[in-house]
Amino acid sequence: MTDVREAITRVHYQEWARVVASLTRRFGDLDVAEEAAAEAFATAVERWPADGVPPNPGAWLTTTANRKAIDRIRRESKRDGKQMEARLLYDDDPPEPSGAIGDERLRLIFTCCHPALAMQTRVALTLRMVGGLTVPEIARAFLVPETTMEKRITRAKGKIKAARIPYRVPSAEDLPARISGVLTVLFLVFNEGYLATGPGTDPVRHDLTAEAIRLTRLIRALMPQDGEVAGLLALMLLTEARRTARVSASGELVALGEQDRGAWDAPLIAEGHRLVRERLAARVAPGRYQILAAIAAVHTSARDARDTDWSQVVALYDQLVHLDPSPIIALNRAIAVAELDGPEMALAAVGRLEDTLAGYHAYHAARADLLRRLGRSSQARAAYGKAIELAGNTAEIAYLTRRRDQLGKHLRRASPPSPPRGQPGAAGARIRKGEHNPV
Amino acid sequence: MQYLFSVIDDTAGLATPDEMAAIDAFNDRLVAEGHWVFAGGLESPSTATVIDNRGGEALFTDGPFLESKEHLAGFWVLQAADLDEALKLAAEGSKACNRKVEVRPFRGE
Numbered sequence: 001m002t003d004v005r006e007a008i009t010r011v012h013y014q015e016w017a018r019v020v021a022s023l024t025r026r027f028g029d030l031d032v033a034e035e036a037a038a039e040a041f042a043t044a045v046e047r048w049p050a051d052g053v054p055p056n057p058g059a060w061l062t063t064t065a066n067r068k069a070i071d072r073i074r075r076e077s078k079r080d081g082k083q084m085e086a087r088l089l090y091d092d093d094p095p096e097p098s099g100a101i102g103d104e105r106l107r108l109i110f111t112c113c114h115p116a117l118a119m120q121t122r123v124a125l126t127l128r129m130v131g132g133l134t135v136p137e138i139a140r141a142f143l144v145p146e147t148t149m150e151k152r153i154t155r156a157k158g159k160i161k162a163a164r165i166p167y168r169v170p171s172a173e174d175l176p177a178r179i180s181g182v183l184t185v186l187f188l189v190f191n192e193g194y195l196a197t198g199p200g201t202d203p204v205r206h207d208l209t210a211e212a213i214r215l216t217r218l219i220r221a222l223m224p225q226d227g228e229v230a231g232l233l234a235l236m237l238l239t240e241a242r243r244t245a246r247v248s249a250s251g252e253l254v255a256l257g258e259q260d261r262g263a264w265d266a267p268l269i270a271e272g273h274r275l276v277r278e279r280l281a282a283r284v285a286p287g288r289y290q291i292l293a294a295i296a297a298v299h300t301s302a303r304d305a306r307d308t309d310w311s312q313v314v315a316l317y318d319q320l321v322h323l324d325p326s327p328i329i330a331l332n333r334a335i336a337v338a339e340l341d342g343p344e345m346a347l348a349a350v351g352r353l354e355d356t357l358a359g360y361h362a363y364h365a366a367r368a369d370l371l372r373r374l375g376r377s378s379q380a381r382a383a384y385g386k387a388i389e390l391a392g393n394t395a396e397i398a399y400l401t402r403r404r405d406q407l408g409k410h411l412r413r414a415s416p417p418s419p420p421r422g423q424p425g426a427a428g429a430r431i432r433k434g435e436h437n438p439v
Numbered sequence: 440m441q442y443l444f445s446v447i448d449d450t451a452g453l454a455t456p457d458e459m460a461a462i463d464a465f466n467d468r469l470v471a472e473g474h475w476v477f478a479g480g481l482e483s484p485s486t487a488t489v490i491d492n493r494g495g496e497a498l499f500t501d502g503p504f505l506e507s508k509e510h511l512a513g514f515w516v517l518q519a520a521d522l523d524e525a526l527k528l529a530a531e532g533s534k535a536c537n538r539k540v541e542v543r544p545f546r547g548e
Binding site: 115165 | 440442520521522523525526542543544546
């Protein structure tokens, strides 16, 4: 009994997207495909405990779902006229081998992540159609009422059908931009898990990070040649590897420099490093995810925070700024610069970002940390206050609050000496690490 | 599949001669490639009259049905295989007329 239930969970995990994708292909309708797939899985839950798990569960589910879809179309065509019946006459194309660009799941992913849909819609639709999460699960993940999420997904399915958003892998010419759109969706899901916001939520939502990794692995298997797909997967793995060390037992964020490195997940780090090495060996100019993964690889290569190769980190950020001149990248670069050139240099760089980042908690958190290290306590306290006000993650709020309150006790303490320039090792040894946003 | 491409204008002026030339070139291409169904430019919203004859007596209102910063300046009705093709045409149309373009599918077949 437990075995059957486990088998159903596993099959759902492995086969959901394939079933939805092949039905969408055959019937040209996401709504029909989704409903029929859900019914087929419900039938499995009902029948398998008595009948046993079929030898080829995926084929069983596809056949059952096909029948459910045909039933529905027959019902509707009786109501709406005969034209829909025509679609049932021709059978599907032969199944395509997985691992190829023609895998039907890829069509499904590209359709769910179509640029004509709003970003939050793409996220919801991808989690539903490709990830197989239920609507209540997705609603909970993004802290919206179920009816809101239901409406969002229904509207998206309606638009895909009425506006004829194509069900196909984009042409070679459009592919890079469209893959990058898909990766944005997956990274968003991952980050919402990693930096979960909301007063009642866990600081890290493992369900979301795990789902994002699973879907990125799927895309990696389908497009093994794409460097950015490999880069994003590596970045997620190297970030996920630090998950348990990143929040203390009392629910407080632990800054990268203070984490128990022995608690990091070694197999995930090894896998992430392998991917980064693979991309380095490819000798193709890296995209932003590959550079971010390389930065994460530098951090996870240091056995001790003091051994971190900060000049390498800053060099990688320089490369990234070139590619993506966003103020958030510049902020993370400045945080790394603090370790290499000292907090004064970094503070000047951070200060230049005020106009664009004044509403972003990480900007104030970075400033607060630098001011604290420079001994400018009252300014640091104000900056921590601003960061706490704007932060949404409970663990981060706890960390920032402790930092701020510590300042109260050590008012007007002498500032630590500035490190000499260009000696990352010495600087690293002398200065306590501030929080370094790993992504 | 037919789509309506609405040209959304947030300026008061009509198309400049350069814009007109770009639109003409784009239109020629639409015809040559078989996308063209119909298109037209509109006079400014101040020339509009709204008629409401739902109550048995036709009421006329001077001016557009909606006063807004943005208004419909013109439109295309075009044939495209799917939304991807339509969006490509819209991107080119927006560039040619130097205005925003909204794409909406026509209902049914």
